[in-house]
Amino acid sequence: QVDVFHHMGGVLLSSKLTPIDASSAMWAMAKTSYALDRGIFDFLAESLASKGILENSTTRQVSQALWACGKMVAFENPMMNAMAVVQGRSVNTDCYDVDNEMEGDTTFEEHAGLNPPYMKSVNKYLKFLIENRELMTPKQTAQSIWAIGRLRIYDDSMLDKMGEIALSVAPRCNAQEIANIVWGLSKVGYLEDDVISQLIRCITTSTKLT
Numbered sequence: 001q002v003d004v005f006h007h008m009g010g011v012l013l014s015s016k017l018t019p020i021d022a023s024s025a026m027w028a029m030a031k032t033s034y035a036l037d038r039g040i041f042d043f044l045a046e047s048l049a050s051k052g053i054l055e056n057s058t059t060r061q062v063s064q065a066l067w068a069c070g071k072m073v074a075f076e077n078p079m080m081n082a083m084a085v086v087q088g089r090s091v092n093t094d095c096y097d098v099d100n101e102m103e104g105d106t107t108f109e110e111h112a113g114l115n116p117p118y119m120k121s122v123n124k125y126l127k128f129l130i131e132n133r134e135l136m137t138p139k140q141t142a143q144s145i146w147a148i149g150r151l152r153i154y155d156d157s158m159l160d161k162m163g164e165i166a167l168s169v170a171p172r173c174n175a176q177e178i179a180n181i182v183w184g185l186s187k188v189g190y191l192e193d194d195v196i197s198q199l200i201r202c203i204t205t206s207t208k209l210t
Contacts, residue, residue: 021059023068030068033075041072042117049121059132065141066125070147076116122151130161138169142177142184147164149187150192159188163195170202178203 015021022044028034029041048065051068102170129136129144136144145162153159166181185191201204 019057030071045118070150145184149184
């Protein structure tokens with residue numbers, strides 16, 4: 001598996017990528033937890049976020065890429081620790097541990113010098129999805145909001161808009177999708193009663209649970 005990705009890296013870096021090329025490669029790297037060549041992932045994320053490619057993408061491809069970024073962030077702690085040592089300062093990166101509940105969650109923006117390169121692309125992905133909200137499916141919405149929770153995105157305006165999308169697709173969501181949406185929103189402290197209560201209501205009344 002490692003050899004496959006290693007050899008494919010050169011091909012990806014030298015090829016003219018389409019939206020599906022970039023999105024699928026990002027998904028594959030994240031799905032298999034391949035983090036040895038994170039520079040390739042960064043390149044793919046930036047390529048998909050470029051104007052010529054992003055404007056020709058689908059919400060499926062972009063939400064898939066956003067999910068991949070949320071998955072790959074788990075590998076950033078060791079890198080940020082190493083960078084802090086090189087810079088001669090101590091940085092508590094526990095707040096980025098997406099698999100553990102920690103107090104005092106911190107956004108990536110608060111440590112700008114330690115931001116993963118793909119965070120700039122993430123912002124473009126979210127704007128694209130919001131602009132194309134009418135095309136978002138329940139699965140795509142759940143993937144995207146789950147990623148928001150993993151990436152610790154605390155932009156209130158963006159969260160409000162994603163919350164609106166979540167409510168619009170909620171009646172068509174299954175229990176797992178609703179759970180991922182609620183988890184993602186709660187992870188960044190988005191606890192708007194109207195949104196959360198309606199999402200919970202969808203779980204308790206959905207016929208998809210049976």
